[in-house]
Amino acid sequence: MTAEPASPAAFRRAGVVGWPLTYSRSPMIHRHWLDEFGIDGSYEAIPVPPEKAAAFFRNLGAEGLVGCNVTVPLKEIAAASCDVLDPVADALQAANTLWLDNTTLIGANTDVGGFIDNLDASAPGWDRYPGPAVVLGAGGAARAVAYGLWLRKFEPITIVNRTVERAATVATLVQGARGRGLSALPEALKDARILVNTTSLGMKGQPRLDIDLAPLPRDAVVNDVVYVPLETELLATARLRGNPVVDGLGMLLYQAVPGFNHWFGKRPSVTPELRKLVARSLEDA
Ligand code: ATR
Numbered sequence: 128m129t130a131e132p133a134s135p136a137a138f139r140r141a142g143v144v145g146w147p148l149t150y151s152r153s154p155m156i157h158r159h160w161l162d163e164f165g166i167d168g169s170y171e172a173i174p175v176p177p178e179k180a181a182a183f184f185r186n187l188g189a190e191g192l193v194g195c196n197v198t199v200p201l202k203e204i205a206a207a208s209c210d211v212l213d214p215v216a217d218a219l220q221a222a223n224t225l226w227l228d229n230t231t232l233i234g235a236n237t238d239v240g241g242f243i244d245n246l247d248a249s250a251p252g253w254d255r256y257p258g259p260a261v262v263l264g265a266g267g268a269a270r271a272v273a274y275g276l277w278l279r280k281f282e283p284i285t286i287v288n289r290t291v292e293r294a295a296t297v298a299t300l301v302q303g304a305r306g307r308g309l310s311a312l313p314e315a316l317k318d319a320r321i322l323v324n325t326t327s328l329g330m331k332g333q334p335r336l337d338i339d340l341a342p343l344p345r346d347a348v349v350n351d352v353v354y355v356p357l358e359t360e361l362l363a364t365a366r367l368r369g370n371p372v373v374d375g376l377g378m379l380l381y382q383a384v385p386g387f388n389h390w391f392g393k394r395p396s397v398t399p400e401l402r403k404l405v406a407r408s409l410e411d412a
Contacts, residue, residue, distance in 0.1 A: 138168060140191050224386040241378045250371050260281035264286075269325040273300075284305070286307065287308070291308040321350065323352065329351065329359040330353045
């Protein structure tokens with residue numbers, strides 16, 4: 128008996144679009160799930176320069192894609208290219224997950240959900256008594272984190288950044304947030320319930336994140352969005368003084384779930400096995 132060839136119509140292609148795309152772990156994550164479900168599909172790394180990005184997103188169907196993830200620096204262009212945005216992508220004017228509904232291009236921001244789901248899974252009860260929160264940095268990740276903290280009722284949310292104007296801009300996007308310069312950090316840490324680093328400091332190949340955690344209450348959760356290395360100096364220091372710590376890998380894994388579900392019709396799980404697979408690949412990063 129000969130096997131039927133797979134119908135070309137059934138084959139689904141998705142991918143991650145960014146520029147440059149040096150070390151995205153998204154293909155590894157989605158291919159793991161494709162294998163797990165035995166789905167006839169693919170997930171590729173698709174480098175697209177910013178000047179070509181809007182046209183690429185508008186022609187997603189013609190490119191043969193059912194949807195895509197979007198990474199830096201194209202999330203704002205992606206949001207502007209969509210016909211419909213989910214409320215989070217609309218609030219942040221940044222989309223990291225796109226899919227086609229017939230010919231309508233829909234954009235979502237799943238970084239916020241990824242941040243929240245990671246904390247829910249890794250530090251259950253982290254938002255039971257929401258109070259002051261401190262976010263270090265004012266880039267795209269800071270926006271997603273601050274918005275997630277607002278959704279979970281933390282207030283005030285102090286965005287602390289080297290460039291205070293950028294912190295102020297993030298604060299205009301998120302209710303209950305305020306922007307401050309680095310000198311405000313010791314005071315802001317004093318009564319914080321959670322501290323999240325969203326800067327690139329502490330990442331392999333980047334300068335150290337040199338901050339004094341002394342004022343931070345020992346029951347405050349400390350989360351680093353950096354995941355190379357998995358245990359950053361910030362997390363190691365926080366762990367030693369007794370703070371509950373959450374690494375950044377989970378945010379990457381959980382933000383991927385809704386996209387896979389839209390493109391391939393199955394809701395995947397973030398399992399210890401997947402975490403181990405990606406963590407192992409980061410060791411040689
Ligand atoms: P992303 O969008 O991925 O979050 P980004 O926009 O490049 O990344 O933001 C990086 C963050 O790290 C910024 O908050 C940046 O501070 P500035 O806004 O002042 O540039 C912060 N950052 C990077 N290098 C830094 C350094 N040496 N000292 C302090 N902050 C730094």
